[in-house]
Amino acid sequence: MLLPDRCSVKEKGKDCVNPPEFVISVLEENDEYMVGVTCLKHKDRVSEKLQILQNEAKIPKGKIKFTELKSVGTACVKSSPDDLIQL
Numbered sequence: 001m002l003l004p005d006r007c008s009v010k011e012k013g014k015d016c017v018n019p020p021e022f023v024i025s026v027l028e029e030n031d032e033y034m035v036g037v038t039c040l041k042h043k044d045r046v047s048e049k050l051q052i053l054q055n056e057a058k059i060p061k062g063k064i065k066f067t068e069l070k071s072v073g074t075a076c077v078k079s080s081p082d083d084l085i086q087l
């Protein structure tokens with residue numbers, strides 16, 4: 001699984017340069033949809049932002065899950081985290 005090497009958050013037009021610490025995914029039934037990665041600093045705000053995106057139907061509804069990067073296995077995860085998360 002290929003993961004970005006930086007936090008996916010873009011804040012005030014600037015990309016966050018912190019290394020990612022958590023993989024953000026949304027659990028839907030039996031599927032897991034990867035949204036991006038985040039550093040610890042942005043974790044809480046990303047969580048809030050994702051709920052807004054869910055309400056706007058921009059990402060799948062479901063439980064938002066943060067997985068520590070070091071514990072991410074090779075499980076099949078649907079992903080295309082190309083878009084940065086604009087806060």
Ligand SMILES: [Zn+2]
Pocket residue numbers: 007008009016017018038039040041042
């Ligand atoms: Zn960040």
